[in-house]
Amino acid sequence: MTVTELAGVALLDEVVRLTRDELRPSADAAEEAKEFPRELVRRLCQLGLVRLGLPESRSGLEFCRAIETLAGGWLAVAESVHLQVLAAVGPARFGGAHVRDDVLPTMLSGAVIGGNCFSEPNAGSDLSHLETTAVLDGDRYRLNGEKSWVGHANVGGVFNVYCRTAGGGLGGITCLLVDADSPGLNVHRPVRKMGVRALPTATITFTDVLVPRDRVIGRPNRGMLVAADVFVQGRIGLAACAVGLAQSALEYAVAYAKTRIQFGQPVIQFQGVSFLLADMATQIQAARQLLHYAVTRRDAGHDVSVEAAQAKLFSTDVAMRVTTDVVQVLGAYGYAQDSPAERWMREAKLLQIIEGTNQIQRAAIAARL
Incomplete structure (x- = not known):
């Protein structure tokens, strides 16, 4: 179809x-x-x-x-x-x-699922210590190394692999587009995650994987220019995920609070609950506006590195706070797996970690003050 x-x-x-x-x-x-x-x-x-x-x-x-x-x-x-x-x-x-x-x-079109390979066992947020290497061998690169926490690893057909082709630090990094069925590429057992379990994440190893030169994305040794675009889009997309998750959790909690009767009245009529829900709604709207401001400026051609980091930081912190409070509003029902609330809380935690931890976002924002 x-x-x-x-x-x-x-x-x-x-x-x-x-x-x-x-x-x-x-x-x-x-x-x-x-x-x-x-x-x-x-x-x-x-x-x-x-x-x-x-x-x-x-x-x-x-x-x-x-x-x-x-x-x-x-x-x-x-x-x-x-x-x-x-x-x-x-x-x-x-x-x-x-x-x-x-x-x-x-x-x-989605015919081929793709992924990005950034993190390594000894290089997470700090890409200056990448150890995966690619050496030019005629008209091909010979790729060796190990990548961790690769989303889509077990279902992907192609991966952007960031590897060292020269020097040290952030210079000398190249992005290669590598087919998943390349000889020497091995995908390992999926990581057992706290949440978002339907999305496979795994380690990929590369042993003398040959990659044609026309699969270089951008210019050799200038891979961080490619990565910079990916990082901004990553923070924007993740902020959108966080806003949507938090909004859904809030709506669920409001519906519950309007129908749950305690002491002869719906619990939403108690200020301890209604004020908590009001704070959630305000925080979500603030997160949404911060995100929409960032994407509007980007669409107008501005550099939004800081705005994207702010949106990712604030939105994912809000999602974690909101989903935790939703479990509290639901009480024992929120803690039970029969309700989606506990799943949302587990999922929100991931958003504070991936695409650069929220501590990294704070560092990026502080560096531009």
Whole structure:
């Protein structure tokens, strides 16, 4: 089945429908079974969400609203679409003719799932200590090393691998687009995560993997220029995930508080509950406005490195606070796995860690003060 790309209101309406009819009913069982929703992700890509998420589309608000909606239904799906966008950012802007003409279209359509390989056992937030190397051997690079915490690792068909090709520090890093079926590339057992279990994350090792020179994304030894675009988009997309997750949790808590009767009245009539919900609503709206400000400025052509970091930091902290408070509002029901609240709380924690920990975001913001 081929799904036609949509735009504007039609696209958002279809995202809302899919979230209501397919994501929400599937989330709990699939998370329990750790089943990657490949068909759902492919259909969302075919609708045009990946193309919409690319910075050059200048459709940041529309993309964020779509991701917010998806995250409110099932974070793993929103995260997967977000990761697919991140995998396409480099090839779309910096890829050569072969990559743009032959590889990128398969990523935009979801026919091929993509991923980014940044982290290593000894290099997480500090990419200056990358140990994965690529040595030019004729018209190919010989790639060796190990990458950790690779999203889409067990389902991906292509990966952007950031590796050292010269010198030390942040200079001498190159981005190579590597096919998952390349001889010498091995994907290991998925990490057993606290949450977002339907989205596979694993270690990938590279042993004398040969990568053609035309698979260099950008210029040799200038991979951090590619990474910079990925980092900004990553923080924007993750902030959208956080806002959507928090909004869904709030709506669930409000509905519960209006129907849960204690001491002869709905618990929402107690100020201890209603004020807590009011604070949640205010924090979520503030996070949303900070995110939308960042993407609006980016779409207008501004450097939003700081604004993206602020949006990621604030939105994910809000999501963690809101989902924790929602469990408190629901009491024992919130702690039980029969309710989605405890899953949301576990999922929110991930958002504070990936795409640069919130401590790294604070450091990035402070450096520009």
